[in-house]
Amino acid sequence: CPLTIPGGTRQSPINIQWRDSVYDPFLKPLKISYDPTTCLHIWNNGYSFLVEFDDSTDKSIIVGGPLENQYRLKQFHFHWGAINDWGSEHTVDSKFYPAELHLVHWNAVDYPSFEDAVMEGNGLAVIGVFLKLGARHEGLQTLVDALPAVRHKDTVIEFDEFDPSCLIPSCPDYWTYAGSLTTPPLTESVTWIIKKKPIEVDEDQLEAFRTLLFTSDGEEERRMVDNFRPLQPLMNRTVRSSFQ
Ligand SMILES: NS(=O)(=O)c1ccc(C(=O)NCc2cccc(O)c2)cc1
Numbered sequence: 001c002p003l004t005i006p007g008g009t010r011q012s013p014i015n016i017q018w019r020d021s022v023y024d025p026f027l028k029p030l031k032i033s034y035d036p037t038t039c040l041h042i043w044n045n046g047y048s049f050l051v052e053f054d055d056s057t058d059k060s061i062i063v064g065g066p067l068e069n070q071y072r073l074k075q076f077h078f079h080w081g082a083i084n085d086w087g088s089e090h091t092v093d094s095k096f097y098p099a100e101l102h103l104v105h106w107n108a109v110d111y112p113s114f115e116d117a118v119m120e121g122n123g124l125a126v127i128g129v130f131l132k133l134g135a136r137h138e139g140l141q142t143l144v145d146a147l148p149a150v151r152h153k154d155t156v157i158e159f160d161e162f163d164p165s166c167l168i169p170s171c172p173d174y175w176t177y178a179g180s181l182t183t184p185p186l187t188e189s190v191t192w193i194i195k196k197k198p199i200e201v202d203e204d205q206l207e208a209f210r211t212l213l214f215t216s217d218g219e220e221e222r223r224m225v226d227n228f229r230p231l232q233p234l235m236n237r238t239v240r241s242s243f244q
């Protein structure tokens with residue numbers, strides 16, 4: 001079944017060709033309501049650093065946009081480059097951003113667990129936010145200050161009272177398309193919602209991401225950079241926009 005076999009028909013990331021995206025007037029505004037008390041910890045999983053949330057209730061959810069029902073926030077993480085010329089997973093008109101934020105949600109209405117939802121075509125919804133070089137981002141700084149404590153793979157620290165909506169641009173415009181996870185198992189279960197407007201972060205904040213390591217304590221150090229998947233073919237898909 002194409003849903004679970006990578007090399008399938010709806011792989012991510014893709015290049016978003018602005019002029020080929022189709023305005024869909026029936027797309028609703030995306031409603032985001034996160035409860036900062038659901039924030040649990042930050043951990044370095046050897047691919048990226050993730051901030052994980054308690055997803056045992058509907059306290060932190062998104063609804064609307066292209067989604068049929070509400071989805072629960074499970075974690076967010078980033079992808080970035082060794083230098084500012086690349087690092088994002090998606091591109092816009094073939095332009096890379098230096099980093100990209102992914103807020104990962106799962107359909108707890110139709111499925112009993114994240115592990116089940118990840119195998120279903122409508123199981124996940126990921127909000128993608130581009131990061132561009134500019135002013136220092138105060139909300140991101142609380143995260144950056146915690147990174148030295150998760151420098152090595154498989155390290156974790158408690159992290160609470162963080163509201164990730166501070167990392168999402170207020171401009172409501174987004175693109176959306178049917179895609180997949182961008183790391184193994186690459187399952188084709190993601191409704192992607194890519195915000196049109198990037199957030200601004202400064203050079204020191206991007207450099208802080210690059211001080212993380214793919215490797216565990218005691219192993220030969222390998223800097224955690226360029227943790228983005230190559231672009232995948234669009235195949236028989238249309239990217240819709242919520243804006244004209
Ligand atoms: N970069 S991404 O947002 O596409 C992405 C989001 C989540 C995950 C993820 O949760 N991987 C772990 C996983 C996957 C399938 C089943 C599991 O139990 C865990 C991977 C990539």
Ligand SMILES: [Zn+2]
Binds near residue numbers: 077078079182
């Ligand atoms: Zn990701």
